[in-house]
Amino acid sequence: MALSGVDLTIGDREFVAVLGKSGSGKSTLLRVLAGLDTLDSGIVEWSGSESATRSHTGVVFQQPLLMPWLTVLENVEFGQRFASQRDRIDGNRARDLLSRFGLDALAQRRPAQLSGGQAQRVAIIRAAAVAPRLLLLDEPFSALDPAVRGDLRGWLAELADELGMTVVLVTHDVEEALELADRIVLLGDNGTIRGQWCLESADRVDPVLRSAIFDSYRDPVGERS
Numbered sequence: 001m002a003l004s005g006v007d008l009t010i011g012d013r014e015f016v017a018v019l020g021k022s023g024s025g026k027s028t029l030l031r032v033l034a035g036l037d038t039l040d041s042g043i044v045e046w047s048g049s050e051s052a053t054r055s056h057t058g059v060v061f062q063q064p065l066l067m068p069w070l071t072v073l074e075n076v077e078f079g080q081r082f083a084s085q086r087d088r089i090d091g092n093r094a095r096d097l098l099s100r101f102g103l104d105a106l107a108q109r110r111p112a113q114l115s116g117g118q119a120q121r122v123a124i125i126r127a128a129a130v131a132p133r134l135l136l137l138d139e140p141f142s143a144l145d146p147a148v149r150g151d152l153r154g155w156l157a158e159l160a161d162e163l164g165m166t167v168v169l170v171t172h173d174v175e176e177a178l179e180l181a182d183r184i185v186l187l188g189d190n191g192t193i194r195g196q197w198c199l200e201s202a203d204r205v206d207p208v209l210r211s212a213i214f215d216s217y218r219d220p221v222g223e224r225s
Contacts, residue, residue, distance in 0.1 A: 003028060003191040006042075010134075015160055015167045017181035019174065019217060025191035026170045030136050033168060034059045058127030059136045062143060064119040066111040072122050073098065073107040079130035094129050101125060101159055117148040124156065128163055135160070137169045141176070153179050174217050178204050186216055 003025045010016055020026040031037040032044060034057055066075050076094040098104045103121060111119055120140055127135055137156075141149040157180055160167045171177055177184045181199060188194035195216050203209050 003032075003039075005192050006187075008185065008193065010166060010168065012047075013164055013166055015157075015169070015180060015182045017169045017171055017177035017184050018187060019171060019177045019184055019213075020187035021172060021189065021217075024187040024189055026172075026187050027138055028191075029187070030059075030138050030168060030170045033057075033134070034136050056131070056133035057136060058130055058132035058134070060120075060123050060127050060138065060140045062139045064111070064123035066114075066119060066122060066126075068111050071108050071110060072103065072114070075111070075122060076126045076129050078126065093131075094125075097125050097129055100162070101155065115148075116144050117152060120144065120152065121155065124159065128159065128165070132165060135165045135167045137167065139170055139172065142172075149173075149176070156180065174214055178210065178213065184213060186213075 006025075006029065008029075018026045018029060028037060032039060036059075066072075067078070070078065073094060076098060095104070095107065098107055101121070103118070103125060106114065106118060106122070111122075114122065124135075124137075124140065141152050144152065153176060169177070169180060178199070183199065184195075184197045185193060186195040195213075197203075197209065197213060199209075
């Protein structure tokens, strides 16, 4: 899906949810930010050194993509094998993260021994273990059942806050965006930004704002914001 006229600034430690239906270009936007896709026109600018910033980016996809021959701990430690990341990773960081976020009991298990929710938590911890400046999440909970998704949302919010990371979450779930994000960016069917909402704690339960966001998401033609 092509993007059109997307002008977006993401602040340090901000949690941005990119909301949109299938085909709106939200995953394309994430892949561009990750350096996995290139733009035909336009630019992506980073504060500081662009090359350094790109190496400080962690990405989590819809599937955990854990390496089945490694234990959970070894999967989380895997980022230390790359020269561009070794200077930012303490040797005990992987084990400390697993312990801090309630996964230390899984450290010696193989991916085949994990539930879907456990595997996705490990994938997020693996991305966080390389101390990213920017964490990119492409619908990481979409394959999980609703109860597990609810638990993981709270867990992710805690992790992002404690580790002080900037997060961009791609989702088609309005409730997920409302629960997690400091700002919601809605992409329309033509790859343009159709609306943006900055959220404070009280806004998440404000019926008027919630209705406006839900209506804008449902209506592919209207220009509510």
